Amino acid sequence: MDDINLVDHPFKREMAGRVGGAVHGFDHAYFDDPDALTGFRGYREDGNTAEGRRDFRAEALDVVAALRALPARPGPDVLDVGCAKGFLVQHLRSLSVDAWGCDVSEYAIGRAAPDVRPFLQVARIDQVDATYRVIHICGVMIYLTVGEIRAALGRFRDLGCEAIVSYEPTLERLQEWWDARDEGAFDPLRKQELPAATWDGLFHAAGWERASGCWVPRVTLPS
């Protein structure tokens, strides 16, 4: 499989032409510029201008469900990888979860609320080197190459993480959005547009299997 796997689509070609050569990182243009053609155009706790409303409380409760399904053990509960402004971490902490976050974006972390900021750090996914019982990762691995995804999923397993709660848009979903000419679904920073079966294969190859609402380490029975 190619390391970077982007799919051709007429709507993407049209959008690339409209965006031109303008390239940004995970900064103001990506999160909060109301006039940007790409990005969130205003990333807030109740949602964002590009995609609409969002319920971080409900997302936090899904993570709590995954955590509660595990046997009780000591250790930090949750790391939200790619936590942006820390909204999910804030909700998890309000639910008495020992939650932490990391994100590559100094811009986003710098705009986290003061009460959650001490629990967030500017760090890339490949710099995670401590054990958290649950890794939450939503909309972040699309910005990694296939090799980086493999490495991250393998490292979470090696570190002893007990569950991964993950959401990444599949190619099937993206194609629906592109066909509907949804501008919010054009993202020049994306490195992956992978079918659902390929995502599943990457998790499986790194030693994870599906459980209710999450991925858990696959137990290989002795033959």
Ligand SMILES: C[S@@+](CC[C@H](N)C(=O)[O-])C[C@H]1O[C@@H](n2cnc3c(N)ncnc32)[C@H](O)[C@@H]1O
């Ligand atoms: C689509 S946003 C999702 C933010 C948040 N997880 C959510 O669900 O709203 C992607 C986030 O991933 C972060 N990110 C991208 N590449 C990363 C990397 N290699 N390591 C850590 N964070 C990364 C970006 O800065 C951004 O905050």
